[in-house]
Amino acid sequence: MKQNFTVRQGALDGVEAFLSVAQHRSFRKAAAELGVTPSAMSQAVRALETRVGAALFMRTTRSVGLTEAGERFLSRAKPAFEELVAASAVARDLGQRPTGLLRLTAPRAVVPTLLETLIAPFCQAYPDIEVEIAASPDLVDIAAEGFDAGIRQGQFIEADMIAVRLKPSHPLAVVGSPDYLRRRQRPELIDDLRQHACLRMRRANGSIAPWSFVNGNEAVEVIVSGPFIANDVPTVLGAAVEGLGLAQVPGPIAAGAVKAGKLVRVLERFAPMAPGLFLYYPGNRQMMPKLRAFIDHVKRRSGAAGKARKPRAAGSS
CATH class of the missing domain: 1.10.10.10 (Winged helix-like DNA-binding domain superfamily/Winged helix DNA-binding domain)
Structure with missing residues (x-):
């Protein structure tokens, strides 16, 4: 035709x-x-x-x-x-001006931190913008689902997105409750996990996420097993606090429970570094002022100097 x-x-x-x-x-x-x-x-x-x-x-x-x-x-x-x-x-x-509804998607685990450090001051600075956060563990197609931007760990962001760093790189921590570690011998090597109950995460595509480690300069992925599976970090962390087993979670998310004595870090010398948390959005030339205002706000609060490159996955060299 x-x-x-x-x-x-x-x-x-x-x-x-x-x-x-x-x-x-x-x-x-x-x-x-x-x-x-x-x-x-x-x-x-x-x-x-x-x-x-x-x-x-x-x-x-x-x-x-x-x-x-x-x-x-x-x-x-x-x-x-x-x-x-x-x-x-x-x-x-x-x-022509920052107004309207700004829709963001983010993992539930990071929402409390976002509210305190970014969202609350942004709402005060831009009263004409309404902010909606959809907390979801899924990797959302922000264009197809009608979101202006998303917030995710760097290793999960697609290569065609523009990313601005929110939080620095951090270790992935393996943690367990003191009660659990009294019942089981504390793991000293990665292979010791075979003898432990490991709490696992199911990805948005349905697969079970392996645990990531660094052994010297080598990145290692381990298929673990255990009695409990969830699809978000807070649930896995809560199960670890209750003594169901060991969990591998972002270090900053476990920090409060570790400080309170509810969890103990193990295998710290094998902990890989995750790229950190990023705001990401499509590279539209016709960017709406509401999103531009939020990006500028993020850069001011986080000290970002400009657009970030595509973050590397945890454990990559």
Whole structure:
């Protein structure tokens, strides 16, 4: 099938000209209002009449009046056109200043930290922007799901996204409760995990995530087993606190429980470094002011100097 390389004329072409002539009952006055020549105005209306298939005006040398078809067209076209103009004004407002709904997706584990360090001060600085956070363990397609941006660990961000660092790199910590470690011999080597109950994470694609380690300069992935599986970090962490087994979680997320004595770190010398937490978004040239304001806010709060490169996965060299 042969492709057209021009966009066909739409049903709205000439409608503004028609409405102006209908209001003034004069092609000359309508042309002056729209800043075009009377000839151009006449051509636009004539083209509209051709597409509609009916005469919309009765023209004489002394006056311009509406036909019955013109009256009916006017009664429905005018309110519809006014709605389009209003819709354009709303869209223009969103495109010219920071306002509207900013939708973000983030893992549930990081939401409390985000609220305190980023979201609360942003809402205070930009009262015209509403912020919505959808907490989900899934890797969300932000464009398809209608999000403006996402927040994830660097190793999970697609290569075509632009990423801005929120948090520095951190170790992945293996932790267990004091009660659990009293019942089981504390692991000293990676292979010792074979004798332990390991709490696991199910990924968004349905697979069970292996545990990652570094042995010297070598990255190691280990398939572990245990009595409990969850699809988010807070649940796995809570199970570890309850003594169900060992868990591998981001170090900063476990830090509070470790400090409180509810968890103990093990295998620390084998801990790999995860890339850290990033804000990511598509590289749109037509970025909305609300997202630009949030990106600038993030950079000011985190000290980021610009766009981050694609982060490396944990344990990569």
